Structures are given as structure tokens and as C-alpha cells.
Amino acid sequence: MSPSPQNERGAENGDKGAALRSRLVGAAEQLIQERPLVSITARDIARAADVSGGVLYNYFASKNDLLAAALARRHSLLAARIDEILPPPGAATIEENLTAFCRGVLKMHREMLPLATELHTDPDLFRKFIGAIHREPFGPRQVRRPIVSYLREEQQLGRIDPDADAGAVATLLLGSTFMLAMHSQMGAGKPGAGQSLPAIVRTLIRGLAPQTGQT
Amino acid sequence: MSPSPQNERGAENGDKGAALRSRLVGAAEQLIQERPLVSITARDIARAADVSGGVLYNYFASKNDLLAAALARRHSLLAARIDEILPPPGAATIEENLTAFCRGVLKMHREMLPLATELHTDPDLFRKFIGAIHREPFGPRQVRRPIVSYLREEQQLGRIDPDADAGAVATLLLGSTFMLAMHSQMGAGKPGAGQSLPAIVRTLIRGLAPQTGQT
Amino acid sequence: MSPSPQNERGAENGDKGAALRSRLVGAAEQLIQERPLVSITARDIARAADVSGGVLYNYFASKNDLLAAALARRHSLLAARIDEILPPPGAATIEENLTAFCRGVLKMHREMLPLATELHTDPDLFRKFIGAIHREPFGPRQVRRPIVSYLREEQQLGRIDPDADAGAVATLLLGSTFMLAMHSQMGAGKPGAGQSLPAIVRTLIRGLAPQTGQT
Amino acid sequence: MSPSPQNERGAENGDKGAALRSRLVGAAEQLIQERPLVSITARDIARAADVSGGVLYNYFASKNDLLAAALARRHSLLAARIDEILPPPGAATIEENLTAFCRGVLKMHREMLPLATELHTDPDLFRKFIGAIHREPFGPRQVRRPIVSYLREEQQLGRIDPDADAGAVATLLLGSTFMLAMHSQMGAGKPGAGQSLPAIVRTLIRGLAPQTGQT
DNA sequence: AATGAATGAGTCTTCATTCAT
DNA sequence: TATGAATGAAGACTCATTCAT
Numbered sequence A, B, C, D: 001m002s003p004s005p006q007n008e009r010g011a012e013n014g015d016k017g018a019a020l021r022s023r024l025v026g027a028a029e030q031l032i033q034e035r036p037l038v039s040i041t042a043r044d045i046a047r048a049a050d051v052s053g054g055v056l057y058n059y060f061a062s063k064n065d066l067l068a069a070a071l072a073r074r075h076s077l078l079a080a081r082i083d084e085i086l087p088p089p090g091a092a093t094i095e096e097n098l099t100a101f102c103r104g105v106l107k108m109h110r111e112m113l114p115l116a117t118e119l120h121t122d123p124d125l126f127r128k129f130i131g132a133i134h135r136e137p138f139g140p141r142q143v144r145r146p147i148v149s150y151l152r153e154e155q156q157l158g159r160i161d162p163d164a165d166a167g168a169v170a171t172l173l174l175g176s177t178f179m180l181a182m183h184s185q186m187g188a189g190k191p192g193a194g195q196s197l198p199a200i201v202r203t204l205i206r207g208l209a210p211q212t213g214q215t
Numbered sequence E: 001a002a003t004g005a006a007t008g009a010g011t012c013t014t015c016a017t018t019c020a021t
Numbered sequence F: 001t002a003t004g005a006a007t008g009a010a011g012a013c014t015c016a017t018t019c020a021t
Helices: A016-034 A042-048 A063-080 A094-119 A123-135 A144-156 A166-186 A193-206 B016-034 B042-048 B063-085 B094-119 B123-135 B144-156 B166-186 B193-206 C016-034 C042-048 C063-085 C094-119 C123-135 C144-156 C166-186 C193-206 D016-034 D042-048 D063-080 D094-119 D123-135 D144-156 D166-186 D193-206
Strands: none
Touching: A016 A042, A016 A063, A042 A063, A063 A094, A063 A123, A094 A123, A094 A144, A094 A166, A094 A193, A094 B094, A144 A166, A166 A193, A166 B166, A166 B193, A193 B166, B016 B042, B016 B063, B016 B094, B042 B063, B063 B094, B063 B123, B063 B144, B094 B123, B094 B144, B094 B166, B094 B193, B144 B166, B166 B193, C016 C042, C016 C063, C016 C094, C042 C063, C063 C094, C063 C123, C063 C144, C094 C123, C094 C144, C094 C166, C094 C193, C094 D094, C144 C166, C166 C193, C166 D166, C166 D193, C193 D166, D016 D042, D016 D063, D042 D063, D063 D094, D063 D123, D094 D123, D094 D144, D094 D166, D094 D193, D144 D166, D166 D193
């Protein structure tokens, strides 16, 4: 009947209810950042939100629904960073821009990684997360679209080959950055995954074709 | 010195013992492919191996040790495919070769993905997996090294810019392929992630630099 | 400050909660009297308290914590009897008093015996018991102190040699009684350990020194 | 059919068999000294005896039967010490003799204590131990009898009141010593239970009766 | 609407004992 | 007779979920 909560049993008093709901999500989000998802119990969340054990079920159909909401929120927050990271088209050099950008993405990915992997452990949770993400303001392409836009603008400025496939470039950059994030996650205290970034960007810019008729 | 079990208890039998041990690993491997790791109980594995509940503990110190062994085995099997996938240097064109290669890697990554992510759920399991993998024939760089070698050979043949950073190229290829795998995993029934591969490879080969003074 | 549960989880209910907690302890206490400690499972206790399997862990951190509480309660109850047993100083004869007293202690020891011995099986349980006992009204010297006091008073009344070491007397009496309790425990259906008590008391009173210059 | 092993399934080859049987008992005995009885598994014993897991059941009907045999052997060994401890009647003074004796018993009791308590945890084991002990050379009174004999001899020598009840004295001495052993066991690092021994002995010798007409 | 005690199914793991070789 | 792998019955403990107040 009420507008906001749709397929969850929601707080019918539109205000205090929504606040509590949000507090639960916030508490869950916090916990997710701090420890392995699997170690988080329904009671932990309630305690972190400073409410009693059962409330959860007044706002969410199950623990996983709450978790999915929290993961979606966290995902959105992280994904939103992409805008702060992107350099303004036209300024500096392409290489500098992309390197700086990748550095930012690397950090973002490092935080997204646990989120992404933990999601895969529980199909039910995953499904609910996907559902939640699609109801979020922007959805999953939040990360991909801005970088594609940037590349297109640079192409129009003539600083990037207009025949290059911007989507492919985005995949190459985001993918390699994600992989670096994974490696840095695995090799605990290793030197630093960021060091390979400049070489990656430079390689992508120059391409693999042998430079014909040059030194 | 002996190839038999070393620091796990049990199976002095050298034959029937090793066989059962292997059967357990096989059963676990099978289950891992079929369902979420977290849903697999110790008893499930025993049942799948058609033995009684406790046997597991005659061959492994814990359920996680068995799981780690199974994951390691599965990882090795998957990683070994890389050799079949790699085209012979010098033949066909670089673009064809890399596209075909990436197509193979994509398939491999699709199968590795659950494995990789599920590993991240349980730190203990992860540690044990790393331990197990290091005792395996080749270890973790099984995937990366062959492609780097291939690229170097092509550089020597003059078909790839000798100044290109082979390691960076590998990261770009493997990373973007991995990302495609993730996306295809998420968008369950979607068309096919493989379709973007040719564009990706072509883009990487050509680079981003505007083609100066050319048609 | 509050009398309610302190460092165990659960039972904020202050009333119904404490009641169940107490019921659990009571049930455990009962079982402890009836059968070997080791044979008592967590579920047995729950069943005896007529609650479901998991409740135990809402009130105690572990089965052993509950057991320790029950043992402590039982110990306190038994030890408290000592006061009812002790005769009033000055009345009757020393011999009668001590004999009657020892008879009471013998019974007490018989009931304490299993408790004492079973405690020694499990270091963890033992530690927890000691912890619990120290939080009890009187603590472990509940048994020893009253008898020492009694002896001192009789010394002041001149009915016991003022040079006798009251502590030593207590040890002699309690020790020999304890040993009788052990023997009676071992020789299941034997005649009765109580029969040697009068001789023991008389012997202690008279001492071993040959009676010089007397009939 | 064969003479020696009676109600256990015994080794029928009268020599190697008996040796192995004895080795098992020895191994168990050793383990009993080293760690809590409950922590000792059937396999532990087999391993300690350097034989395979199943042999045990060729010589004993159950793990507990083996354990009972080991406990009985250990008990006998400890109890046999009493003879070395007892001073020769007539020498030194009664007080010195009894104090020295009690000191020895205290040590013996300290070693017997775990044995005694652990026995009480398992009725089945206890029963079997009692059975085993009765088949041993001397049986359970091994400890009590020598001290009673000593006391009687001193009585005949006139150094102890001939009217004193030697049995009662034995109970008083052994009981209080046993209690000291228990206390020293409980109060882990405490000063030393042996210090109260002289007072105890002196008190027993002098008795409680007020010294009439004396200093 | 909030509470939080109660529920009970489900997990891993241990270990005495058996039995085919 | 010795072996030691296999068995399977328990046991302690966790935790999402329900529901009377």
C-alpha cells in the first residue's frame, strides 16, 4: 500500500520504520567491510545496529535480503568513485590520464574484490544482490560508462585513434586493473601491483604492431 | 622421497590407500564443480565417494585439507589447458592467434572463476590451497608464463613490436578475458561474452595512438 | 553489581531468563548425582531441563561452564551441611562430639567424592569450577574452617589440650573420614565404613604415647 | 585351554604372545603417567607399543580391559614402595619414624592421586580395575598392611600405647596424608603440603586430651 | 512495532571396534 | 596372528528463524 518498500515486509510508518531499515543496512555494510561475509550472523547485524535480534525480520524477508541490500549499497558507493577518478578530457597527456585513472580504479577494485568474490559463494545471495543492484539509481554499468565516455571525448579531440573501440579499451583497462587487484590480494605483503600500471598503459597506447620504418 | 601421502595421516597402504585418497579428492572435485563450495558437507563428499562418514579423516586432517587438495587438482587441470590453447608462434596472423587464444582462456576462466572466488571465502582454506598448489608440478604461474613466452617468440620473429612489454600484454589479455568471464557469469543467459573478443584483440594490437599521416 | 548473569551471554530477562538458567543448572546438578559426569551430554541436560537442544548456549558459553556451575552449586550445598553437623562446643563429651561430627562428614564426603574425583578428569572443567566456587558465598574453605573453630573453642574451654594444633586435628579428622568414604565407595556393598569411626576418634583423642604410670 | 590367560582372548603361543600383551600394558602404563586418561585413545596405545591398531583386541576384550590392566600394574608398583618407606621398628623415635614415613606416603599418594580419581570417571573401567587388582600378587591392602604391622611391632616394643588401635592409626595417617596430597594437587604452585606433616604426626602422638597435672 | 528467548536441524570431528587380507 | 583401513554412532556447538509478550 505504501509507496517505498515494495516486496519486503516494510515498516508501515513511513519514517521511523525507514530509518530503522536503513540503520540495519548501514550496520550490515559496516560489518561487511570489517570481516568475511560468512562470519557475519544475523545477530551480529542486529547488535551492530543496536536493535534486538528479531527486528531484522520485520524489514527483510531473510538475512540474505538484508545482506544483499547492504552489498548493493556498498557497491554503489564504491562505483560512484569512478567519477572523481576520471581526469578531464583534453588535459595533460593520454598516458598520464590513463595511468592516473587506472591507479584510482586499482584502489577501487581492491575494495570491490572481497565484495565480488563473496557474492559468488551463495547463489541465493547473488541473485538477490543482482535484483537489488538493478533497483539502485544507476545499476551495474556505473563503472564502465564513464570511462567509455571519457575515451570517446578524447577520440573527438583527436588524441585517441578514432577507429579504436572505446568499449574494448575500457575492458582492457578495467580487466587488467582488476587482475592486478586480485594478484595484490593474493600475494599478501608483496611489493605493489601498482608498479606495472605505467607499462600496461603505455603498451596499450602503442599497440603491438611492429613500428614500420622507424629507428 | 616417496610419492605417497607425506604429512597427512593414513594410507600406508601405498595402493588401495592411495586409491581411496584419490577417490575422495575426485569426489570433492566433482562436487565443487556442481555446487557452491559452502554447501558441500564432509558427509556429502564421503557419500559421493561411496564410503562411510569418517574415512575422510583417515586421509586428511580436516575437511578443508581435502577441499584444498581437490581445488588444487582442479586448478592444475584447468591451468594445464593453456598449453593446448596457445597457437604456435609464426603461424597464421597475430590477430588470429591472440583471438583464438583468448577464446580458449575465456572458457578456462569461466571454469576457474567459481574456484577463484570461493577460495576467498575462507582464509584457512585459501592458505591450504596455496600450500597445495605449491606442491603441484608447476605452481601458480602456470597460466601466465606460456603466454609471455609465446609473445616473446613472436617478438623475435618480428611479428610483434620488440619494444612492447610482454608481461603487460599478458596482463591486458588475461585481465580483460577474466572480466569478460565475470560478466558472462553474472548476466546468466546473455548473448555471449566471446563476441567482444575480436575487437579487444584488434584494439590491443593497433594501440590507441592516432594513426599519423595515413589513410 | 546486579545479581543476574554477568559474563555469560543471554538472560537479560532478569526473571524468566534467570529461571531457565537456574533450571538448567538444576537439571545438570541432578544428572551429576545420578550418573558419571562423562556420560552426561549437553543434550541430556537440555532434555532433563525439558528444553530444546540449543538453549544451553544461550546461558552458558559451553557445556563445561554449565557443568562447573552445577558442580559449584552442589559443592556449596554439601559444604553448607557442615554447620548442621558440628556439635555445640562444651556440650556432651569431646569423643561423642567428634564421633557424631565425623559421622556427618563421612556422609558428606561420600557425596562429595564423585564430585571431587570427576573434577580431576578435565582440567578445563576444573579451572572453571574453581572460578565458580570463588564467586560463591564462602568458597572452598567452607568445610575446614568451622571444624577448626570448634576445636579452638573446646581448647578455650579446656576440654582439648591447648597445645594441640587445631589445623592438624582437622586434617586428621577430615582426611581419615575422606579415606573411609573412599573405601566405602570402592567396596560397594561392604558392611559399613562408619563402624571404624569411634575407634579412630578415640585413638586420636588418646594419642599414641604409652600411658606412663597408669593402670 | 591354555593355563595363563583366563578370561581374555589370549595369545595362544605362550611366549611371543605374552610378550606382546605385556608390551601393550607397558605402553598404556607409560601413557597413563604422561597424560590424562581420557585423552588416551586405543590407537595411541598401539602406536606407543609400536604395533598395529587392531592387535589390542587380540589380547584384551576392550580398550578398558587393557587400561584396567595397566592401571593395576601401576598401582602395584606404587603400592610396593611402601616397604622401602617404612622405617625399622625400634630405631630412632616414633615421631621421626612416622614423619619420615608420612613424607614417603605423601609422595606416593601424589602419584596415586590421578590414578585414583581417573578411575572414578568410568564405572566400567573401575570395575575392571578392581577385578584386575584382586588378581595381582597382593591386592588392595598392600599399602595398609605394612604400616599396621609396623605399628603393632612398636606396640610390642612398648614405644606405642598398646591399647591404641593400630588400624585406626593407619587410617588417620594415610587419610591425612592423602588429603594433603589432594590439596597440594589443587593449589598448583603453593608452598608445600609436606610442611604440615610434623605437626600432624606430633598431634596424633600426643592426643587431644588435656595434659593433666603437667607443665 | 519491537523484543529476545526458544527452537532444532545441521556441521565437523573423534574413536572404539571390526574384519578382509 | 598381525595388520590397518573402514565403519558409523555420538558429541559439542552454531545460528537463521519464529513467536509470545
